[in-house]
Amino acid sequence: MFSRQTVSSISSSSSNFIKQQIRNKRTRAGLSPEVQRVVSQLSVLSAGRKQPRLLKLCNEDYVKHLTVTKAWSLLRRAKKQEHEEQLKKQYESIKEANEDLKSVNKALFEVANKPEFGRRFPLEIRVPTDYPTRQLWYYDYVPPAVETPEK
């Protein structure tokens, strides 16, 4: 635990060595003493004690729990299925519209389906973020003055 330093002090005669051990405070890079304390406390505990307690349910409540989980999974499945069906319909209608366009005007169809290399999203799109901005609206916004060249 503690680093030991051997200090050899030379007494009056050079032939006589006294070995003395000095205990210093342990130094370890990166861990402050508080953190170290928590780490050593946790290392004493077994793995099972560090996990959250298992919920002990009586048989009736366990069956109720199973029922609730099942119903929730059914609801989610239904919702997902609905969403997938909607996407499928959207895709089908896009396809149909394109086929129509192809039969009516081939040039327009080709323009509409022209591949644009290096451009994955339209430039006008807002950059998608997980949350809205902290400042939703700039109330004090003043548009920059446009200098009109005088004639």
Add this chain to the structure above:
Amino acid sequence: MSSTVSKSIWSNFSKRSQSLSLKNKALKTALLSPDLPFGPASLKKRSSKAQYNSPIGLSEIYPLAYQILEQESVDCYKRIEKIESKISTTQDQTLKEELNDLKQQLLVDAEINNPEVIYNANYATNSLDRTQPVYRHYLKEQWKSYSRMLTMQRLESLSVIPDTLPTLDPQVDVQLKFPHNNVERWIEPGTLLSSNATCKPPLLEIVEFKESKNDLYTVLMVDPDTPDLTNDSFSTTLHWGLKDVQLSNEDPIIDAKKLVENPDYEFIEYLPPVPEKNTGKHRLAIWVFRQNEKLSNVTETSREFFDIRKFTEDHNLVPIGAHVFRSIWDRNTENVRETYGLPKGRIFTRERL
């Protein structure tokens, strides 16, 4: 007391079997109420009852969940009614079978999420009504998760497969116990049993997971480790042969009473395993077959040099389940031989005399 959460099909027993509900009234009240009005009925100790608290929010969400699942069940029963009407009108036999399979599946789906059924399937496994497709489904899942794997492992590691029959695709759960004392104990496959334990015919239970009404079964018990000195090898002995045994979902047991009532079931009477000294552990394999029709031409009269593969081929039998236990010479073997009027067993030595 709070009201019941069930408002539709799951509390209506006019068409559904009474076995789909819980028998215990206290448990039923607990399961059909949003909360536990009289405390947890399944906990026995008074102290644990007093300590117990239900999870927060369960009483609010449970009735909603119950209604959703009950509605699913109502839809299922509507589909079943349609299929039933279709079955009654069609003449095509294959279509009829297909529709029947679909109906069985729907009957499982209609009840599989019923909390009372789940409770029975989880905590009352010994007294499940096997005529109900949903309980058979739960039993099958349970069997597949452990017993089937264990049986196959024992059959393969003891080389019962392929020493007796080439392979097995298990469809039924074969359970076995011996009535030698009053201990109710099902034998685990591969167990070494004493000659005292095996001196009377065992009680067999053949658990079918499909709908079964008066199906016929053949049961063979063979010992593939009988020493065959002339060929310097081993031969198979037939220890027990049963044919045309009629079983169903309600009555899956072959016991002494049934054998006494129906003497034509046994075509070879039970011979207990009596291994001779120093012949090692004998495997006793029990094979179960489902018959397509009655076996009329069974002519086996001798037990020795029984060819089980030829027998199954002759009678067009496909194995659907198996069990195995082992037996070895012990101090009681000679007594068993005496009671069955068998000659004294030989003693084998390292040097053949």
